[in-house]
Amino acid sequence: SVAECLNNENMLIAEAGTGVGKSIAYLLPAFQQVINNDERVVVSTNTINLQHQLLEKDIPLVKSILKTDKKAALIKGRSNYLCLRKYYEYINENSLFREGEDKGISLIREWASVTETGDKADLPVVPDYTVWNDICSESDYCLGLYCQYREKCFVIKARKNASTASILVVNHHLLFSDLAARSSGAGFNGTAVLPAFKHVVFDEAHNIETAATSYFSMMLSKGYILKTFKKLYSRYRGKVSGLYRFLEASAIQNQARVSELPQMISDTIGVYDLLEIEAEKKISERQNIKIEKSLFFDDIYSALLAFKKNLLKVYNLLDDISQEIDIPPDEDSRIYELALIKGKIKGLISTAEIILDADEDYVSWIEKGKSTVFTLTPLDVSKVLRDTVYEKISSIIFTSATLSIRESFDFWKKRIGLTFQNREITEKIFKSPFDYRKKVLLAVPTDIKDPSDPLYTSELAAFALNIIKISEGGALLLFTSYSMLMDVYSRIKEDIINSGITILRQGEFDRFRIQKIFNEDKKSVLLATDSFWEGIDSPGETLKIVIICRLPFKVPSDPVIQSRLEKIEKEGGNPFADYSLPEAVIRLRQGFGRLMRRKTDTGIVIVTDNRIVKKSYGQVFIASLPETSKCISDMGQIEEKIESFLYS
Numbered sequence: 001s002v003a004e005c006l007n008n009e010n011m012l013i014a015e016a017g018t019g020v021g022k023s024i025a026y027l028l029p030a031f032q033q034v035i036n037n038d039e040r041v042v043v044s045t046n047t048i049n050l051q052h053q054l055l056e057k058d059i060p061l062v063k064s065i066l067k068t069d070k071k072a073a074l075i076k077g078r079s080n081y082l083c084l085r086k087y088y089e090y091i092n093e094n095s096l097f098r099e100g101e102d103k104g105i106s107l108i109r110e111w112a113s114v115t116e117t118g119d120k121a122d123l124p125v126v127p128d129y130t131v132w133n134d135i136c137s138e139s140d141y142c143l144g145l146y147c148q149y150r151e152k153c154f155v156i157k158a159r160k161n162a163s164t165a166s167i168l169v170v171n172h173h174l175l176f177s178d179l180a181a182r183s184s185g186a187g188f189n190g191t192a193v194l195p196a197f198k199h200v201v202f203d204e205a206h207n208i209e210t211a212a213t214s215y216f217s218m219m220l221s222k223g224y225i226l227k228t229f230k231k232l233y234s235r236y237r238g239k240v241s242g243l244y245r246f247l248e249a250s251a252i253q254n255q256a257r258v259s260e261l262p263q264m265i266s267d268t269i270g271v272y273d274l275l276e277i278e279a280e281k282k283i284s285e286r287q288n289i290k291i292e293k294s295l296f297f298d299d300i301y302s303a304l305l306a307f308k309k310n311l312l313k314v315y316n317l318l319d320d321i322s323q324e325i326d327i328p329p330d331e332d333s334r335i336y337e338l339a340l341i342k343g344k345i346k347g348l349i350s351t352a353e354i355i356l357d358a359d360e361d362y363v364s365w366i367e368k369g370k371s372t373v374f375t376l377t378p379l380d381v382s383k384v385l386r387d388t389v390y391e392k393i394s395s396i397i398f399t400s401a402t403l404s405i406r407e408s409f410d411f412w413k414k415r416i417g418l419t420f421q422n423r424e425i426t427e428k429i430f431k432s433p434f435d436y437r438k439k440v441l442l443a444v445p446t447d448i449k450d451p452s453d454p455l456y457t458s459e460l461a462a463f464a465l466n467i468i469k470i471s472e473g474g475a476l477l478l479f480t481s482y483s484m485l486m487d488v489y490s491r492i493k494e495d496i497i498n499s500g501i502t503i504l505r506q507g508e509f510d511r512f513r514i515q516k517i518f519n520e521d522k523k524s525v526l527l528a529t530d531s532f533w534e535g536i537d538s539p540g541e542t543l544k545i546v547i548i549c550r551l552p553f554k555v556p557s558d559p560v561i562q563s564r565l566e567k568i569e570k571e572g573g574n575p576f577a578d579y580s581l582p583e584a585v586i587r588l589r590q591g592f593g594r595l596m597r598r599k600t601d602t603g604i605v606i607v608t609d610n611r612i613v614k615k616s617y618g619q620v621f622i623a624s625l626p627e628t629s630k631c632i633s634d635m636g637q638i639e640e641k642i643e644s645f646l647y648s
Contacts (some may be wrong), residue, residue, distance in 0.1 A: 001428050002397055003029035006041075006199055009394040011425045013205075013413070015403045017626070018596055022399050023058040026201050033199065034070050034166040036128040040197040042168045044175040046204035046211060047535040051169050058168065067385070073165035075194060077174050081158065082118035083137040084149040090135050091398075093234075093241055105131065118154025133227075140344055141231070146333035163195045170194065172202070172211035179213075180386040188392055198394040204534075206586055207399035209415045211261045212381040213560070218351040220374040225272055231337070232318075239501075243341070246334050247318075250325045257317055264317065268310035275277070275303035279366045279374070288367040290559035291374075293358045298395045301356060304374075308352040315345045350381055351376055354633075365381055365559035377560050379567055382417025390423065402589040404429060406623050411582040432596075436626040439602045440595060441645050444458025444613050447634040451550050451609050457484060460608055461491035463635050467606065470643050473501045473523035474544035474603075477593045478533055480552050482507070485527050488549070501525055506532060518542065534590040544604065544646065546595045551609045551621065553580055554588035581617055585624050592625055604642055 005012035008031055016022035030041040045051050051074055059072045091109070107125050115122060118130065133373035137155050150156065162168060170178075186192040202208060233244040244261060251258045278299045283289045291297055322338060329336040354376055355364040361380070367373045378384065403412050409427055413419050438604065448463065449456040468475050479485040489505050496503040502524035504514055515536055518526045524540045526532070533552065554561045565575035573579075590609075595603045605628075612618040613632055631641045 001426060002026045002201075003032065005397055005426065006030070006395045008424075011390070011395070011396045011418075011423055013403065013409055013418075013427045014397065014399045014424060014430065015409075015428070016284060016399055016430045017434075018593055019432045019434050019599060020430045022430075023203070023399075024062060026203070026397055027054075027058055027062040028065070030067060030199070031066055031070060035066065035068055038166075039199060040153055040168065040195060041199045041201065042164055042170060042175060042194065042197045043201045043203060044170050044172050046172055046207040048171075049535050049537065054169050059169075059300060064290075070167070071163050071165040072167035072169065074169045075162050075174060076119070076158070077177070078137040078139055078142070078155055078172075080120050081137045081154040082112060082120070082135060083117070083142070084112075084118075084152055084154075085143065085147055086137075086141065086370055087112055087135040090350070092133075092528075093236075106241060108135070115154075117157070119158075141337075141340055141553070143333045143336050143340075146329045146336045147248060148333065159191070163191065167196075168194060168197065172204075172208060173215050175200070176212060176215040176388070179392065183388045199216065199397075200389075200393050200395070201397045201399065203399055206400045206402050206412065206590070208385070208398075209381055212385055212416070216378050216381060216384055218347070218354070218376040220272075220348065220351055220355075222272060222276065222371050225269065227271065228341060228348070230636060231341050232314075232349065233262050233265055235262070243334055243338060247321055247338075250327070251321045253324055253636060254317065254321050258321065261317065264310070264314050268307065268314060270301065271307045271310050275300070275307050276372045278303050279372045283366050283368050283372070284369070288365055290562060291355065291366060304352055304356055308349055308356065310446055310641070310642070311345055311349050311352070315342060315349065318342050318345070337591060340389075363559055363563035379560075379563055382415070382639060386417045390417070401432075401593055402586050404624075405582050405585050406620065411578075412586070434596050434599060434601075434626075436596065436628045438629075440626070440628040441604045441631060441641065442625070442628040443604060443606045443631040443633075443638045443641065444610055445606075445608060445622045445635045445638055446610055446613065446632060447610055448610055450611070457473040457487045458491065460549060461488045463608065464488065465492045465495055466635075466639055467545060467547065467642060468496060468501060468525050469499055470639060471545050471646060472499075473525050474520075474541060475525040475547060476518075476532070476536075476543055476545070476594055477525065477527045477547045477549060477592075479527065479529045480550045482529050484549065485529050489527050496525060505525070532594075533587060534593070536594055537597055538594070539601055543595060543597075544602075545606065545642075546591065546603070547606045547608060548588065548591050549608055551584055551607070551611055552591065553584045556580070576617075581620060585621055588621055604645060606638070 001012055001014060005009070014022070016025065026043075031045070033039055033041060040507070043054065045054070050288045055074050063070070108123070108127060108131070111123055120127065120136070142155075144150075160438065174193065181192040182188050189196055219354050231242055233242045244258075247258050247261070248255070282297065282300060291300060291398065293536060318338065319342065322342065325335065327335055354362055355374065358364075361378060362376050363379055364374065364376050367375060403409055405411055407429055410419075418425065445463065449459050464477060477488070479488075485505065489503070493503055500523065502517070502521050504518055504524060506514065506526075506528040508514060509517070511531065514526065515538075517523050519538050519542050554567060556562060565579060568575045568578050592605055595601065595605055631638055633641070
């Protein structure tokens with residue numbers, strides 16, 4: 001099917017159950033396409049785990065089968081690489097402004113002097129986020145041809161390496177970045193972010209909508225604004241840095257206005273501070289809130305309008321200065337840097353304008369974390385995907401283990417805009433070869449409280465504790481909220497430790513470390529949420545039991561979900577049946593899929609949310625899972641059944 005799609009330049013949707021060998025199934029014809037026609041193929045994934053599997057295992061196997069030396073390369077986004085210009089600016093500023101140097105910066109300094117790749121992954125320590133953010137490569141601040149470090153640029157080295165590769169492995173976000181650049185004028189024949197290519201394989205394609213939503217969203221944050229202005233003007237202990245001195249020396253007609261720039265920047269930041277204060281009043285104890293045209297948000301709109309006006313003053317001044325400086329960028333890179341900063345400020349103005357206009361194609365919302373962030377998210381990514389992807393690429397293969405609901409792709413296709421295509425689309429479902437009926441027990445306790453009951457968490461914790469003791473570890477508990485995870489964790493932790501079982505929870509260590517500990521310690525249990533519903537591979541005795549603590553419906557109060565549900569209702573649809581239910585079904589399939597990773601694996605999946613058997617929509621969930629043996633009974637009987645299943 002993949003070979004036909006590549007040869008005929010069509011589109012293919014291929015759901016491949018666990019054990020089918022989908023990576024090999026698309027890599028063999030992809031390499032054959034390269035060998036026969038010398039046409040580059042991009043493989044786009046959502047997770048780093050899969051990228052490593054492709055590069056370290058699957059691609060070497062395919063190359064040995066086909067006896068080819070055609071090159072494959074992993075392409076990372078710019079932010080993974082050290083920018084030498086930013087790094088030296090940072091070091092110089094720190095030596096000018098600060099006394100002493102912490103250990104993290106010393107290690108980076110040592111590494112920077114010897115690294116050949118500049119890749120963050122090669123650092124001996126995980127760098128502090130704010131420090132790395134100050135020294136990593138960014139397209140918005142890249143001087144390109146005008147950079148004095150161009151000959152040593154790590155990004156250029158990586159791109160040169162990519163230019164000689166026939167198979168490019170990327171993530172969805174980077175691919176969208178490339179395609180957006182091409183659609184905006186870079187064209188499809190040369191290099192944009194990636195070298196030119198004709199064919200794309202989207203693996204983990206169930207994440208396309210989420211990845212596109214993230215990529216095409218826009219944000220306003222204090223950190224971003226300060227970082228932008230710092231490039232213009234920064235003062236510390238009487239020392240001035242940024243482009244300010246250059247503007248002061250270069251402007252003639254606008255020289256008096258340049259002296260006003262520090263105050264203009266200060267005023268703009270002050271207005272944004274007021275905007276943040278208003279936002280914090282509105283958000284109160286919540287994590288986020290949708291911005292709507294109503295009296296309640298009048299103070300937000302007034303402060304945002306004032307912020308936009310202040311930004312415009314700064315932009316107009318920079319624009320006037322730019323027009324009177326008659327120096328080409330190749331003679332002074334600061335001219336190009338000024339243009340980049342203007343572009344950043346223009347982007348901030350544009351984001352503020354769309355929020356102020358209450359554009360129906362977007363949802364604007366405020367989120368409270370370490371700082372308050374204003375986010376602008378497209379409600380529907382189907383049109384942008386049609387314009388940038390489907391109408392431009394010769395052959396597109398979409399594959400995942402979880403794309404269909406009751407063997408239909410209709411929901412997923414509609415969400416990513418494939419229902420309006422004139423191109424031929426082939427649809428295939430390749431079922432898992434695993435014998436789920438013999439190997440897997442699906443259990444649902446009928447006597448546990450409803451998840452909305454205040455006593456549910458205590459009952460869940462007691463039941464899970466009994467199950468973990470029976471299995472002696474080897475359990476993964478999947479939650480839909482971190483608060484419930486922590487509640488259950490605190491209730492069972494002491495008993496689990498006293499039973500000689502290692503208990504792990506998401507957030508305790510970074511994802512890769514926690515997964516490594518879990519995989520290596522067969523007497524361990526892991527409590528996890530969101531990101532662990534997929535992408536975790538724990539075969540054999542490592543994982544015997546998956547407990548799904550709640551049906552994974554998305555939180556309807558999330559501003560983006562709320563707006564998408566409202567849009568469906570406005571268009572005459574049923575928000576629950578058309579969105580909430582199918583989204584949750586696909587998510588449950590991903591959680592279920594954590595158990596069986598190899599043909600020899602065996603184990604139990606327990607769904608403690610008994611709505612799966614008590615509500616009419618529960619049958620949609622069950623019908624979308626592989627056929628297994630089942631135990632739908634009270635908790636005591638399930639415990640007996642599990643003991644029998646594991647040890648008889």
